[in-house]
Amino acid sequence: MILNRRTFGAISLAALAAAAGTPAFAAEPIRIGAVNPYSGAMAQYGDEVTRGFEMAAAWINGQGGVLGRQVEIVRGNATSAQEAIAAVEQLVGRDKVDILVGTYVSAMSNAASEAAMNYDKLFWETNALARTLTDRQLPNYARSGPSSNEFALRSVQGALELVAPRLGKTAADLSVWIEHEDSAYGTSIMEEQLRLFKEAGLVPTGVGAHSARAIDVTDSILRAKTANPDVWISTGYVGDTNLLLRAARDQGFAPKAIILLGVGDTQETLDALGPEFLEGVLLVSYARPDVNEAYGPGSDAFLAAYRTAYGRDPIAPQGMNAYVGLKILFEAIAAAGSTDYAAVIEAARKIDKPMNTYEAGYGVSFDDNMQNVRALPVIAQWQSGKVTPVYPAEAAAAGTAIVNLPRG
Amino acid sequence: MTELVNILAVGLLLGGIYALVSVGLNLIFGVIRIVNFAQGEFVMLGMYGAFAAQITLRLDPYVATVLVGPALFALGAFVYWVILRPLQGQPMMQVFATFGLLMILENTVLALTGGTAYSVNSGLTGYSVSFGPIQIGLPRVLVLTAATVVTLALGWYLKSTMHGKAIRAVAQDRNAARLMGVDVERIYMVSFGIGAALAGLAGCLLSPLYTMSPQIGMNFIMPAFAVVVLGGLGSVKGAYFGGLIVGLTEALAGFYLDPALKQAVLFLMFIIVLVVRPSGLFGTAGAEEVGLREQS
Structure with missing residues (x-):
């Protein structure tokens, strides 16, 4: 083959693209779809919950990410159970998320988690309260926060x-x-x-x-x-x-x-x-960020980070609960070595952390229904x-x- | 006995709220023959108007009525002229249009407020008046008083003024009124404006009692429909007494049966009245049909 200028140029460009592309492929982020109401009557609380998710993602990314991958939160708006199903379909189909998290509303959590199951995706609940959500024993479902x-x-x-x-x-x-x-x-x-x-x-x-x-x-x-x-x-x-x-x-x-x-x-x-x-x-x-630091270690830092990020105090305590929930999820993913729902659920089941480990004062111990029994308001x-x-x-x-x- | 008197007082005061919300709704139906689904949203706008007047001008919500009432009148007249007038002769389309208006107003306020609930405080908030062992919040007494005054004033206006007589003439037979030289379109516009202004007045007076949300109008409109059916479609007096009856029914059912059942009891009564006396207690026989009959 004669190496003329045109061929040389083409090879050089291909090499550059490969060099740039390989690390990018390796660092493909873990995409987490956050199903919440971002419009409508509950928007301010849905937003606050997802701010907690985004702060947790920023925190873990500062630590180098999970499994060597950065974490990216993708918002999926839903104001009703029906919209929650559509949000899951969009997040999985269009945005290619690996995991779904939520929600401010139990009815949405119920519908969205079943939709996630259809795609074999983990649905990690942090905030919805209805006890029946975990009583269903849905195989892709776990709740890190307290129930009703x-x-x-x-x-x-x-x-x-x-x-x-x-x-x-x-x-x-x-x-x-x-x-x-x-x-x-x-x-x-x-x-x-x-x-x-x-x-x-x-x-x-x-x-x-x-x-x-x-x-x-x-x-x-x-x-x-x-x-x-x-x-x-x-x-x-x-x-x-x-x-x-x-x-x-x-x-x-x-x-x-x-x-x-x-x-x-x-x-x-x-x-x-x-x-x-x-x-x-x-x-x-839920425990607020001004909870005693000995009860919720890191709560002061959370409050400082929140103020830095948003220039004001939290609207409601739901945000810190969501933040802690995602930190527990990251530990489960790290232990599982993948985002596969069965592996993450299995890994989460084995986590054993005493009370007062996290900012909200929670520990971790999941019961048979994957309800964290060491999460108390x-x-x-x-x-x-x-x-x-x-x-x-x-x-x-x-x-x-x-x-x-x-x-x- | 004290218990019964107390719950009757609670019922009457609740009735005052319903009456105030329903008078405008019934006026619009009586004259224009439109079931205005957006009437609750006009009440909601009145509440937010009182809130806006308080944070910008430091006005007490009771004083804010002098601004909010005319503003809602203008909005109502505009809505009639731009949205409902072109649909004249298509009563079902007009009803659908008011439903669309409901969604527009609710979602616009939602977008502006971000779903945050607000409260308005008045100098009278927290004051109660006592009648022996019975304790009544002063803002609620004012609502009942306002409902009574509005009903009497509106009744006098419709009966004694030339413009009121023209409104009644249009309500009775729009074609005959037009032949007598009444500007029917203008009467419709003014009537819709008055209905909206009354809702705005209700919103201001109710704002110290509730935590505002963009959806709060829907909470008012369902019982208001029961009120106008019970009192009589198109009757101002019917709206007033219908409101009191609905308020008393809710309070008595809520206290003596179960608060969770009071809506069921109310709408059971609603259905019974529909079946037994479709014109309501004070309505004109046939009004419920005229409302759906095309008039050109």
């Missing part, structure tokens, strides 16, 4: 361990009213609360259900007021919870303790009710217009005291 049962557990612990002693009452003497929104979310938590209270020898004074879309919930408050409970525990969404609290204020319903589950810890509730009314209200919630309290962790004691900052309990 753990939220119910913490609320019962709050009533029995925080409130009862301060009222000088035993568990059996305590009167409790359980209020819940009437969908599967609120109902499942209420059922677990009833079971746990029964185990503790306490029969709640009453149980009330309301629609999250109700125009008025004064009737629910009057029913509870008539029962005159020591503790009023409520599970709902932002709008109905604020409406219940406003009705309680207007009707002069003043239980000695109020415990809210899942909501009530954001600026939206502070704006609606004001710091004076909220003073002392207990909140069962904390109890926080409104104190002077700020949400402060108070339970378990080690989650609270040094010198933190419980205030306004019983409510004055």
